[in-house]
Amino acid sequence: MKHVVLSAAAAVLWMGVAGASFAADSDAQLEKGKALFISDAAPACAVCHTLKDAGSAGTIGPDLDELKPDAARIKKVLQEGMAVMPSYADSLDETSMDAIVAYVVHATGGGK
Numbered sequence: 001m002k003h004v005v006l007s008a009a010a011a012v013l014w015m016g017v018a019g020a021s022f023a024a025d026s027d028a029q030l031e032k033g034k035a036l037f038i039s040d041a042a043p044a045c046a047v048c049h050t051l052k053d054a055g056s057a058g059t060i061g062p063d064l065d066e067l068k069p070d071a072a073r074i075k076k077v078l079q080e081g082m083a084v085m086p087s088y089a090d091s092l093d094e095t096s097m098d099a100i101v102a103y104v105v106h107a108t109g110g111g112k
């Protein structure tokens with residue numbers, strides 16, 4: 001049983017590394033990412049970042065519509081934080097982080 005759980009976790013990790021999970025954005029994942037961005041993450045991204053799709057106008061961090069960060073860049077800053085932006089490594093699980101990444105890339109056309 002333990003082995004099954006571990007291999008499932010490894011498969012998810014591998015998919016994340018290969019970027020396969022980003023290719024498979026579902027509407028549900030984007031909805032979740034948007035909700036986290038606007039209010040569910042603590043602190044919510046919207047407090048500090050402007051993102052038109054989310055209706056946010058925060059000015060503490062960079063304007064994400066202009067920055068158009070790609071998936072790897074968003075994932076890195078979520079895990080490590082940057083300046084006054086906190087790391088979300090302890091407050092968000094992998095699924096939630098991937099949902100935010102997919103949503104921000106989708107909303108900004110990042111990485112294109």
Ligand code: HEC
Nearest residue numbers: 041043044045048060061062069073074077082083084085
């Ligand atoms: C307390 C304010 C604050 C919150 C909350 C916050 N950020 Fe940031 N964020 C910043 C600041 C400030 C920077 C820029 C730091 C710098 O350039 O020195 C930044 C940078 C970024 C960057 C650019 C990273 C890079 O490589 O340049 C991305 C992408 C980003 N934030 C996304 C998010 C997302 C997604 C969330 C929500 C999960 C979030 N931020 C929450 C303040 C915040």
